[in-house]
Amino acid sequence: MHLEPCNPPRPRPQSAAQPGAGPSREKPVSVSTAIQLISRGEAGFPAPATTCTPDLARDPWVFDALPLPDYGPGASMHDPVPPTTPRQGELPEEFRTASADDLDRRILAAKETLGESVVVLGHFYQRDEVVKYADFVGDSYQLARAATERSAAEAIVFCGVHFMAETADMLSTPEQAVILPNLAAGCSMADMADIDSVTECWDQLTALFGSEPDADGRRPVIPVTYMNSSAALKGFCGEHGGIVCTSSNAAAVLEWAFERGQRVLFFPDQHLGRNTAKAMGVPLERMPLWNPRKAWGGTDEQTLRDSRVILWHGFCSVHKRFTVAQIEKARAEHPGVRVLVHPECPMPVVDAADEAGSTDYIRKAIDAAAPGSTFAVGTEINMVNRLAAQYPQHTIFCLDPVLCPCSTMYRIHPGYLAWVLEGLVEGRVPNRITVPESVAGPARVALNRMLAVRP
Numbered sequence: 001m002h003l004e005p006c007n008p009p010r011p012r013p014q015s016a017a018q019p020g021a022g023p024s025r026e027k028p029v030s031v032s033t034a035i036q037l038i039s040r041g042e043a044g045f046p047a048p049a050t051t052c053t054p055d056l057a058r059d060p061w062v063f064d065a066l067p068l069p070d071y072g073p074g075a076s077m078h079d080p081v082p083p084t085t086p087r088q089g090e091l092p093e094e095f096r097t098a099s100a101d102d103l104d105r106r107i108l109a110a111k112e113t114l115g116e117s118v119v120v121l122g123h124f125y126q127r128d129e130v131v132k133y134a135d136f137v138g139d140s141y142q143l144a145r146a147a148t149e150r151s152a153a154e155a156i157v158f159c160g161v162h163f164m165a166e167t168a169d170m171l172s173t174p175e176q177a178v179i180l181p182n183l184a185a186g187c188s189m190a191d192m193a194d195i196d197s198v199t200e201c202w203d204q205l206t207a208l209f210g211s212e213p214d215a216d217g218r219r220p221v222i223p224v225t226y227m228n229s230s231a232a233l234k235g236f237c238g239e240h241g242g243i244v245c246t247s248s249n250a251a252a253v254l255e256w257a258f259e260r261g262q263r264v265l266f267f268p269d270q271h272l273g274r275n276t277a278k279a280m281g282v283p284l285e286r287m288p289l290w291n292p293r294k295a296w297g298g299t300d301e302q303t304l305r306d307s308r309v310i311l312w313h314g315f316c317s318v319h320k321r322f323t324v325a326q327i328e329k330a331r332a333e334h335p336g337v338r339v340l341v342h343p344e345c346p347m348p349v350v351d352a353a354d355e356a357g358s359t360d361y362i363r364k365a366i367d368a369a370a371p372g373s374t375f376a377v378g379t380e381i382n383m384v385n386r387l388a389a390q391y392p393q394h395t396i397f398c399l400d401p402v403l404c405p406c407s408t409m410y411r412i413h414p415g416y417l418a419w420v421l422e423g424l425v426e427g428r429v430p431n432r433i434t435v436p437e438s439v440a441g442p443a444r445v446a447l448n449r450m451l452a453v454r455p
Contacts, residue, residue, distance in 0.1 A: 030128040031382050031405055038403070052404035053077060060411045061096055064088040064184055074407030075317040076188035085191065086162060086183040088411075088431075095415040100129070103414040107133055110421035118424060119153040120417075121146055121168070123160040124359045125318075125380040125409045130159050130417060139359045140164045140227050141246040147172045155179060155424055158433075159417065161408050162186045165433040166231040170440045171447065178433045179424075181416035185408045187228055189344075192314035193268035195232040197292040198223075202240070205265065205310070208301060214262060221310075222261030224253060226269050227450075228316075231435045231443050233267065238442030244450040247343050247358035250276040252453045254309075263307050265290075268314030275343045275350045277309045287311055318406050319344035322378040326399040327352045330376035339399070340365055341378030349378060359383060366391055380406050 029037070038049045039057035051057075055073035063072040069085035071077060098106070111118070111133065121143045122134030131137055136146045140160065147156050147168035155177045158165040162180060169178040202223070209220035223242035225233045234244055241260065245253035250272055257264045266273035274287055286308040290297030293313075296304075304310065322345050330337050340362045341353040350356045355365065359379060366375055371393040377384045378399045388396040423430045435443070 031385050031403060032127050032129055035403060050402050052402050056403070056405070056410070059096065059415075060182065060184075060413050061088075061091045061415070063411070064182070065090065069184070071186065071188055071407040072184070072411050074405050074410050075321060076407035079188035079191075079317055081188075082191050082194065085186055088182050088184040088416075091415055091419060095419045098415065098418070100414070103418050106418045107414060107421060110418070110425050113425050114155075114421065116152055117154045118157060118421070119146075119150045119155075120157045121159060123164065123409060124363075124383040124386075125406045126159050126412060127382055127405070127410060128386060129414050130412055131382075131386070133414075133417060134159060139246075139248075140167070141248065142360065144168050144171055144227075147176075147178070151176075155429065157181065157417070157420055159412050160185070161190075162433070163190045163228060163230055166435050167227070167234075167447070169433050169435050170231060170234075170443055177429045179420055179429065179431050180433050181420045181431065182411045182413070183431055185411040187408055189268055189314050189316045190228050190230055193225075193229060193233060193292075193312050195230070195236060198233060198236060198267060198312075201265070201290060201292060201297065202236075204296065205304070208304060209262075218259075219261045221263055221265050222257040223265045223267075224257050224273075225267055225446070226250075226272060229268055231439050234443035234446050235439040235441075238445035238447075238449075242446055242449075243453070244446045246450070247272060248360060249450070249453055249455040250343070251280055252455045253450065254280060256449070256453050258308075263310060265310045265312075267312030269316060269344055270311040270313060271315055271319070271346055271350075272343050273309055273311045274347055275345075275356060278347065282308045289313055316344040318380050318404075319378065320346065321400050321402075321404060322346075322349050323399075324348050324352045326378075326401075327376070330397075330399060334374050334376070334395075337374045337376050338365075338369070339376045339378070341399070345378055353378065363387065366394060366396065369394060380409070382406075382409070 035051055035056045038051055053073045063070050069081045071079060071081055120134045122131040122137045124139055144167045148171045151173055156168055157179045158168050165178050165180040205221050213219050223237045223240050225237050225244055227244055227246045237243055243253055277287055288299045288303045288307050289311050291313040319342050327339050339353040341349055341356050343356045366387055374395040376397060376399050381398050381403055382405055384398040420430055
């Protein structure tokens with residue numbers, strides 16, 4: 001398992017290239033810095049310079065104070081928010097008004113005081129201004145594994161989103177506290193499949209197919225949930241003979257499920273399920289889409305009986321932004337460009353790309369490439385921008401020219417990290433994420449099945 005070292009290169013000021021604007025040999029500024037420069041109309045900032053909403057320039061605690069839950073500005077800003085979405089309380093004023101230099105000093109001082117009693121984990125999609133304090137940087141699977149490998153740490157500060165912190169809590173020891181700096185850092189895709197809707201779907205499928213295995217011992221349906229889902233859904237899979245998958249082992253997990261079941265119920269991301277099953281030879285007509293807001297999921301009994309993979313109507317709003325037109329433009333303007341996209345992208349985008357793979361796959365492909373290679377990447381802009389900074393021997397740019405980061409990752413800001421770390425220094429444990437054992441027990445079953453499946 002590879003985990004990125006902490007402290008990625010510090011960004012240069014506004015003379016550097018704009019993230020998402022196209023290829024450049026210069027080191028990019030951070031996404032957060034670019035957003036602020038664009039919002040101020042900074043003279044000399046390279047064009048085109050656009051964001052998906054001017055609200056990205058506002059501080060995340062502005063959105064914590066809204067009367068109803070809100071994912072915040074960015075890719076998920078138009079997604080419906082469940083009323084049960086966790087809310088973040090008001091961040092104390094001293095952290096809201098502190099300068100970047102003051103927050104830097106306070107975070108470093110707190111980390112030094114806490115020493116090895118605290119480990120900070122940072123997701124690839126997190127803003128640079130937070131990632132630079134992480135002890136480990138990786139994808140959700142890698143960071144969950146990292147949490148299991150730091151048993152000496154009394155607290156795990158997870159700079160990611162809610163489902164990641166839940167997974168870390170379930171895989172860490174009971175004595176360790178897992179902390180999410182901003183409770184509003186959720187995931188709109190994970191929220192698209194809730195336990196009530198999945199249970200209702202399961203009951204309807206059980207009524208249609210029964211529960212008895214066939215002559216080969218295969219059950220009618222095996223539930224498979226993507227890592228990007230709630231602990232409750234991981235627990236559901238554990239209780240019903242199912243398994244968790246990641247974007248890197250989805251094909252191996254589907255093979256595991258097909259050996260045990262006649263068909264698979266795959267949630268919450270339809271695109272990862274469709275792209276993976278299609279690459280394995282499953283015909284599209286045998287992959288119906290289940291929409292929980294429609295009777296029988298918007299399909300019919302015969303289609304379900306003929307199915308091989310039943311896909312949930314969920315998606316990642318970050319990866320839904322990438323299009324075939326963007327790929328065609330990249331190829332026209334940069335002959336020989338290598339297009340890498342995440343398998344959460346829609347099928348036409350994956351089909352048009354040169355390769356599709358997990359965030360770690362993308363990173364490894366770029367790392368192994370000959371110097372002077374050109375990459376157009378279809379994944380979250382913070383990661384693409386960081387890759388461009390870490391691999392200056394290549395030309396790396398985001399397929400989407402508009403800066404539109406993951407809304408919920410962007411809810412974590414150095415102010416929250418400073419507040420959490422200073423709280424730990426004072427003996428307080430703010431924003432602890434705890435999964436009840438009634439859920440965690442069966443969820444670990446599904447997670448351990450996942451860990452036993454090798455890509």
